[in-house]
Amino acid sequence: MTEISNETRSVIVEREIPFPPEKIWRALTQPHLIADWLMKNDFVPVVDHRFKLSADWGSVDCQVLEVEPNKTLSYTWAAYDLESVVTWTLTPMGAGTHLRMEQSGFRPDQRQAYGGAKSGWQQFFAKLEQVLTRIE
Numbered sequence: 001m002t003e004i005s006n007e008t009r010s011v012i013v014e015r016e017i018p019f020p021p022e023k024i025w026r027a028l029t030q031p032h033l034i035a036d037w038l039m040k041n042d043f044v045p046v047v048d049h050r051f052k053l054s055a056d057w058g059s060v061d062c063q064v065l066e067v068e069p070n071k072t073l074s075y076t077w078a079a080y081d082l083e084s085v086v087t088w089t090l091t092p093m094g095a096g097t098h099l100r101m102e103q104s105g106f107r108p109d110q111r112q113a114y115g116g117a118k119s120g121w122q123q124f125f126a127k128l129e130q131v132l133t134r135i136e
Contacts, residue, residue, distance in 0.1 A: 010104040013125055015046045018096040018131050021070040027131050028073055028088055037127035045073065077103060082113045101125075 017024060027033045029045040040052040040058070047065045053060040058079065065085065066074040074087040082103035091098040101121060106114040 007037055008100050008104065009106045009109065010109075011106070011114065011121055012100065012102045013121045015091070015100065015125060015129075016047045016096060017099050017129065017132065021090040021092050021097045022095055023132060023135065024099060025070045025073075027128060027135065033135065038124055045069075052056055061063075063106055080111060080113065082106070110125045 010125070017055075027037065029043065031041050031043050034041050034043055039055045041051055041053050043049075043051045043053075043062075043064075045064065047064050047067055049064045051062050051064070053062060054062040059078040060077055062078070063076045064074075066087075067073055070090060072087070072089055074085060077084045077086045080097060084103050086103045093101070103121065106117070114122065120129055
């Protein structure tokens with residue numbers, strides 16, 4: 001008999017960003033800015049709001065779970081049999097912010113999705129930092 005593990009994995013990306021939480025929050029919650037670094041979207045920072053992230057390869061169905069302005073943002077991320085949760089945590093520090101993103105819920109049989117998320121979030125973070133340098 002084969003045992004199937006119920007353990008899930010998470011992708012975590014953390015960065016020290018030289019901008020205040022309020023500025024990063026805007027980039028995480030304003031649809032036109034989200035489109036610049038992540039995907040086209042119809043996001044609204046309201047708990048239970050359902051929204052879609054769209055890219056050339058397809059779309060992601062999401063629902064807002066938690067909104068604590070300038071501190072925490074969490075939403076579901078469902079695409080291609082992946083049911084996960086993305087949580088952003090902003091912690092002020094010195095002259096900037098410690099930004100932490102965790103995407104949790106990758107099953108052991110979702111190695112490809114997990115690997116894609118690991119590399120994808122690195123690229124999204126690079127684009128996010130570019131957006132932050134140009135917005136007021």
